[in-house]
Structure formats: structure tokens, C-alpha cells
Amino acid sequence: MRTYDIVIAGAGCAGLSLLYRLLQDPVLSRQNILVLDKRQKNTNDRTWCYWERGEGAFESIVHRSWDRLAVCSGRMSNTLTIAPYRYKMIAGIDFYRHVLELAAGFPNVVFRYETITNMSVHKKQVQIRTAGSAYQCSYVFNSTPLFQPRRPRSQQMHFRGWRVTTPVDCFDTQQPVLMDFRVPQQEGAAFMYVLPVGRREALVEYTLIGSRIMKQGNYLSVIENYLSNVLGIATYDVTGEESGVLPLSCRYHARHYHRRIVHIGIAAGCLKPGSGYAFQFIQRQCDEVLALLRNNMFPVTKKRLLYGRFRWYDATLLRVVRNRNISFADMMETLFTRVPAPRILKFLENSTSFREECTIMRVFPPSVFVPAALKELINCK
Numbered sequence: 001m002r003t004y005d006i007v008i009a010g011a012g013c014a015g016l017s018l019l020y021r022l023l024q025d026p027v028l029s030r031q032n033i034l035v036l037d038k039r040q041k042n043t044n045d046r047t048w049c050y051w052e053r054g055e056g057a058f059e060s061i062v063h064r065s066w067d068r069l070a071v072c073s074g075r076m077s078n079t080l081t082i083a084p085y086r087y088k089m090i091a092g093i094d095f096y097r098h099v100l101e102l103a104a105g106f107p108n109v110v111f112r113y114e115t116i117t118n119m120s121v122h123k124k125q126v127q128i129r130t131a132g133s134a135y136q137c138s139y140v141f142n143s144t145p146l147f148q149p150r151r152p153r154s155q156q157m158h159f160r161g162w163r164v165t166t167p168v169d170c171f172d173t174q175q176p177v178l179m180d181f182r183v184p185q186q187e188g189a190a191f192m193y194v195l196p197v198g199r200r201e202a203l204v205e206y207t208l209i210g211s212r213i214m215k216q217g218n219y220l221s222v223i224e225n226y227l228s229n230v231l232g233i234a235t236y237d238v239t240g241e242e243s244g245v246l247p248l249s250c251r252y253h254a255r256h257y258h259r260r261i262v263h264i265g266i267a268a269g270c271l272k273p274g275s276g277y278a279f280q281f282i283q284r285q286c287d288e289v290l291a292l293l294r295n296n297m298f299p300v301t302k303k304r305l306l307y308g309r310f311r312w313y314d315a316t317l318l319r320v321v322r323n324r325n326i327s328f329a330d331m332m333e334t335l336f337t338r339v340p341a342p343r344i345l346k347f348l349e350n351s352t353s354f355r356e357e358c359t360i361m362r363v364f365p366p367s368v369f370v371p372a373a374l375k376e377l378i379n380c381k
């Protein structure tokens, strides 16, 4: 059985973000590392967007970044200045290539494309079984769904998007549209997301929060209608597609299965249920893991990064959305009209003070939010 110091199980966002940091550390980069994934990362399967102050770990591959965002509904169209943040976009394929190119310079890093079927701990070693091989190591960083308990069905954020190009200038490259509510709302809280990569190129994504996944054709017909009837674009080519279903579960995710099998990424609860964003939480978690490894400490991040009162706020918001006591579009319209955008972004990255949170909460009707918050206070674990 081949033996490694570290196995990274899952070479997605979390696995490769951690590998990237390990390889930049003068000591940890000398470890023997095995990266396992069931498939190669050679397609542009997703676009990551996130907001950040200053420069981050992946600045060199940021494809576009913006200092403002738009939120639109039938009644309003708001341009939101987000300084000191910038909203940044990374193409999935650029991210994968960037990390894989760095790793290619390290003979002590091995990639294998195999499906992991089991992991178990024997004394101080973890044994990992795949369909055809077995490996052992001191630590596994796991971002695969292995070891995830069955959870009650939660709300989901589901989306499908087209990358489109147009023969004439159609998109405002100065501002992505974070949410445009001029789409049908009967299937759940729904909005369109438009990421203008160029004046003639954009990612146009139909996003819903609800429990029922629709047929593929339904998403596509909404996108078609939006392009032609709302944006007035008659001619375009579809050059790519992306889609996803993200479980918006507010339940506690164990951050490790065993002291030697540590979860990272969505498997560790890094997806913020109240927003559907995970990229920056994953980066923060990887920074913490690396700091702990450097200090020879147990590399499990503190609970406060992902839980605490912010999970309660997320659960409250999702309950209100689920109960449909108030329309999601109205709620977001109020929020983005009455609260400065940088404070909303700070809140969504779980960084606000309690005082700042109070200034956000008071814009919502207490008759809707207080009962939901009290119910979630009992449910939240």
C-alpha cells in the first residue's frame, strides 16, 4: 500500500485551494501529497464570484472584477457602490489549471483519478480505498460527500445559466446584475443573475430558492424570455452552460470524522445557506487549516467561522422565504434600498458586529421576522 503524509480527497474548490496553500509553504510543501478525485478537472464547469477587500490568494486569475453591482425589479433599478469591496470573478477552468500547473513543479505531489469508496483509521494511519487501489496516510482532508449523514431535505438553491455572445454591444460591463426579479416567481424565490464578461458576452443565470428542481427546459425558457423580453436581445449564441443544486442546510456539519479525517469545503459546512456563496468561506477555512498545520496543531477550524448567530439569521431568512409571508423580491428591494451595499456584503460574509446587524434587521417587518427568528432559535443547533 502506497503511503503519503497527506491525502486530499476531492480536487474541487476546497481540495485545490488547500493544496495551493500547502505548496506555497516552505515546510509543508515538502510533504508527500496524494490528490484523489473521481474525475479530471479539465472543463469550465463553474464560475466563481465573491467579494473581497484588497487582493486575495487567487488575484492573478481573477478574470473580471467590479466596484459596483445592480439590483433590479419591476419598480426599481439600483446601482450599488460596494467599495471597499470588489466583486470578483474566476472561471473554473482557470482556477483548476492554475493550481495544477503549480503542482506540476512538485514531484512529491501525485494526482490519481479514482472514486474513493471508503476511508478508515488504523492506529495513526488512515487507509483509503478506491475502486482499484488502496493508500494510507497520516491526514486526509476530505471534500467528498463520504461520511455526510443523511439530512432531512432542505431548501435548495438551484440554477442554470447560459454563457451568451451577441453580435452587437448589449451588456453593461461596469456592473453585474446581482439580482433581477423580473422573472416568474411562482416556483419559489427567483431571480436572474447577469455577469457581463464583455459588452458582447455574459453569463445569464436563472436562480431559484425552493425545494422543487424544475425540468431543464423550464429554466432555459425563462432565460430565453429574459434575454428577449427584458434585455431586448434578439440575436445571440449560447457558447456554454452551467448549472448547480446547492443544499441550503442550516444544520450543523461535522468538521471532522476523526482526528485524522478532516472535512473541508461544503462537506464542512462552508456553504452559507443564506446566500449560496461558498468560495470565500472555503478560502478562510483553508487559511485557518494551514495556520494550524504550521503550528503542529489539530487542523480543524473553529466553529465560529461557520456557525453561531449567523446560522440563526440564515435559518430565519430561509424560513421566511419558505413560508412566503412576504415576497423575496420585496424583501431584497427593501434591503438594497435602505442598507448600504458594503454593509450587506459584510453581513453576508459573517463579519458584521451585532450593532451593524441590528441596523440591517430593523428594515424588515418585525411581524414576519420575529416569529420566524423565535422558531429558528428553538431549531438551531
Ligand SMILES: Cc1cc2nc3c(=O)[nH]c(=O)nc-3n(C[C@H](O)[C@H](O)[C@H](O)COP(=O)(O)OP(=O)(O)OC[C@H]3O[C@@H](n4cnc5c(N)ncnc54)[C@H](O)[C@@H]3O)c2cc1C
Pocket: 009, 010, 011, 012, 013, 014, 015, 036, 037, 038, 039, 045, 046, 047, 048, 049, 050, 114, 115, 116, 117, 143, 144, 145, 146, 242, 243, 244, 245, 246, 264, 265, 266, 267, 276, 277, 278, 279, 280, 282
Ligand atoms: C455551477 C456552480 C457555480 C457556483 N458558483 C459559486 C460562486 O459564484 N460563488 C461561490 O461562492 N460559490 C459558488 N458555488 C458554490 C461552491 O463554491 C462550489 O460548489 C465549490 O465548488 C464547492 O467546493 P468543494 O470543494 O466543497 O466541492 P467541489 O468543488 O464539488 O469538490 C468536491 C470534489 O470531490 C470529488 N468527489 C466527490 N465524490 C468523490 C469520491 N467518492 N471519490 C473521489 N472524488 C470525489 C468531486 O468530483 C469534486 O471534484 C457554485 C457551485 C456550482 C455548482
